[in-house]
Amino acid sequence: ETGVTQSPTHLIKTRGQQVTLRCSSQSGHNTVSWYQQALGQGPQFIFQYYREEENGRGNFPPRFSGLQFPNYSSELNVNALELDDSALYLCASSWGSSSTDTQYFGPGTRLTVL
Amino acid sequence: AQSVTQLGSHVSVSEGALVLLRCNYSSSVPPYLFWYVQYPNQGLQLLLKYTTGATLVKGINGFEAEFKKSETSFHLTKPSAHMSDAAEYFCAVSGSGGTSYGKLTFGQGTILTVHP
Secondary structure, eight states: OOOOOOESEEEOTTTOOEEEEEEEEETTTOEEEEEETTTTTTEEEEEEETTTTEEESSSOOEEEEEOOTSSSSSEEOOOOOOGGOOOEEEEEEESSSSSTSSEEEOOOEEEEEO | OEEEEOEEEEEETTTSEEEEEEEEEESSOOOOEEEEEEEETOOEEEEEEEOOSOSEEGGEEEEEEEEGGGGGGGEEEEEOOGGOOOOOEEEEEOOOOGGTOOOOOOOEEEEEEEEO
């Protein structure tokens, strides 16, 4: 059984650019959640997708957007990058969108904004 | 609204000693509680979770945690630390309803160091 995978592993962008991060969910999982983990902090919830629909959003501006595809893989897009967007971006998949469903995390994408 | 406070950003123990990592939560609905571990340059791995039922929860690698509603706590313990336990530990809460449903809110993390 393949776990959650994310690509790329590392990424360097400059302020104002746009970035797309990708996530492949674990087999059989229909829900993907994205988190931002700044250095020295705990992960913060960005949004969740359940069966291709956004199913909840954290306190992030609209320039953070996402997609979920029919195979339940997902993308996180960030427009107009700011220096504070530098962080580890974690994707997690689960069997469903319930609070009791365990979220399985990928290794993350390290984004650096210069 | 929900929040998590982890007391102590760094905890240091000797190999073989008791590990105690503290977590207090705030939630407007009955909480579901989780402990995750993060090794350097890796994602998060679930150690254990409390949803309903028995308040003492056993997890992987010999860790356990006890849900105490009256103290709004969910402290993580392990009787005997091993060098391989050195990592960062995160406590998280998710709500049984409302806007917190399905969303994990994490604490700031506690870095555990194990000395030989």
